[in-house]
Amino acid sequence: METFLQQVINGISQGSAYALLALGYTMVYGVLRLINFAHGDVYMVGAFAGYYIANNDAVQANLGASWMTAVVVMAGSMAVCAFLGILIERFAYRPGRGNSPYTLAFWLAIVGSSVGRMVGGSTPALLAGAAAGAVLGVGLDRLGIRPARQSSHLTLLIIAIGVSLFLENGGQLAFGADPKFFPEIIPTRRIQLGGLTVDSQRLTVLGVSVVLMVLLTLIINYTKTGKAMRAVSFNLDAAKLMGINTDRIIAFTFALGSALAGAGGILVSLLYPRIDPLMGIMPGLKAFVAAVLGGIGSVPGAMVGGLIIGLAEVMAVGYGQSTYRDATAFVILVLILLLRPSGIMGKRTSEKV
């Protein structure tokens, strides 16, 4: 019995991290009907942002081992991810919805900067390459060459996969492909509850996740922007007719979901400190399964789905074999798709992808 309860506690803690990640999938799906396959990679960026903030000299010197470090790491990583989410939405997905003349410019600037760096080998060359790319992009747009504008859902999905690959490989370039070890920003302490042991990391994961989920629920239900998010997810055109700038609401949704992914990245790194640029793939897929299990588009569904996946995974390891750990989520996915494709709290049964 005690082992079982111990597993439940571990499972809930693991599951709450999946839930944070699943929320991003479900919210973005809600407003755009898009599975944002880059979401798991945002979580990876969150972990790395936390790693660099924690190891930053100024942070080390001023805050050291105090609890403020953990707060700064968490807030910083969430902010970085929120910004990344907005960038992804602005430059990868918005053009797919047909209203951004500067997309091609942005991407060509990135290509131009690396060409400039390779050919010229200096920072001015890099900047010149970026500028040339940007000018070329604006020029092509003027000439009517507008890839992915006014495109279909399938195009958006392919863009999502492209963004994911971009972040994974860009991450290897920027952070190096070797794993890094996330610093211990929460001192390890074991807390005895009756016969059960909980370490401070797991407790932090659980506590922070719950606080974030409560905050999110409050934002969605009671703020004007949150209500607008629900309106946009129910009917985009009707929301526009209310005078809602739907592009801004969609960007906000990306920011919110990505901030939660960043928090998830930090929290999971407390439990499993080994981080690398491909670390987002598997948790991303599992959180996606969690979102589908809860009913994609449903916020409480994502929370429940995450908890179930986390519990199932821990139980599979505890009572089965640890090699089945990663298979658990996908067995669950197959079962939901067979038994209840709309998920636990989902309403609509089918939707174009």
Added chain:
Amino acid sequence: MLELRNVSSGYGAIEALKDVTLRIGRGEIVTLIGANGAGKSTTLRNITGLVPLTAGEILFDGKSLKGMPTHRITAAGISLVPEGRAIFANLTVLENLEMGAYLQRDRARNAREMDRIYTLFPRLRERRKQAAGTLSGGEQQMLAIGRALMTGPRLLLLDEPSLGLAPLLVHTIFQAIDAINREGTTILLVEQNANAALKHSHRAYVLETGSIVMEGPSQQVAGDPRVKEAYLGEA
């Protein structure tokens, strides 16, 4: 107040509107009648920027709406009650009305406006805490109109407000349209129920396969033998 000049529009290769010109003066109720698929809804979606024009121009108070996104057109004072009502079923009645007031920061104004809507449709006050999806069709139509009024429109566009409603409710809705107009809002009414629409409007346009085929004072249009035969069910 609103002027469509030689507007054409379509979806892909299909041309929904051809060279439509119409004009709405301040304080009028103008109706646009026509059969299913004649292009009535497209006209309204053109005005609100939901569907782009392929040719022509739309002027509101003399200013072109070309290229303006829908939310800015709403801010400029045009509000559409879409066909099928499109209320936010997952929000409460009150939250739906609040969404209508999304751009309005003046709380006193919003309270006054909400009060006015509740006076117009007392049913909405009774159900303000209820999820909008649980309302009956007629109540949803009231909510859709109320929500549009919350945006503070000078021009209200109504797309088939009587569609699928029981006769008594149709009556209520048309009474409300008259009342809204008396209080100073200009209205463009799109209807398949030509009978009621012609009775409750000052001027009418008849749209057939994307083109205006007739226009004039509503009484005169209602008296036209072709209109009688095609739209009023009289031989």
